[in-house]
Amino acid sequence: MIAGDRVRVETFVRVPLADAFEVFTLEIDQWWRRGPAYRVGGKRPGTLHLESRLGGRIFEEYDEGRLHEIGTITIWDPPAHFAFTWRGINFAPTEVTTVEVWFAASGEGTRVTLEHRGFAALPDGHPARHGKPVDAFVRDMGMWWGGLLTSLRERSEDR
């Protein structure tokens, strides 16, 4: 689902909640896809590491100890919830986005929801925010974008 400046994706896994959280975080290197589109190392894929604590780093290690730091953990609430900052390999230093992941027991397994957002986020103190907290600002932007993109899509489909 795309809403404004955020993207939300969900999946259901047939494993218990604690296992789902553990696999997602501790075994990230085992399931994260390999190849140049997904790993910095490209042909010689690096190893993904996630330091499982608040402030811990998520990074890829490739070519004898070279590192690409993807981001750091900003929320750590196992086994229900965690979040980390996300910087792509070619993002400018100010281009930081957030990935947040929730785990909820559901029926015979666990529902996992992932949200990547903050593409519209501005640096602290930017006048455009009008003193609003980040969340309210991004939420407003998101609603506004949602409406705008829908109407533009409808308009382009009419053509």
Next chain:
Amino acid sequence: MDLRTRAGLSTVDATLGALADPTRRGVVDLLRKRPRRAGEIAEHLGLTRPAMSRHLRVLRTSGLIEPASDDADARAKIYRLRPEPFGELRSWLEDVERFWTLELGAFKAHAERTRKK
């Protein structure tokens, strides 16, 4: 990890940056309905001429709006919305969505192979 595929984050940034200002979002909202003259936009939004020019300049520089001539009055300049930047933003977000859908698919496959109840 490269999510800057089709549109490039810098283009998307310019779009989002221009629209971070509520007055400029107001201008875009007005132009969604139909193209308008600068004076008409200023009146709707209660803006002074210099403030109006400044906002229109930012929107033009970032490619969100473009000037055109008014069919009814060839001497008058009107502004209209350019859909391209919005399309680029949309396709970039679609790339991000596809990226995470595939990653979660890989996660599910691995978790169910190794930990299934």
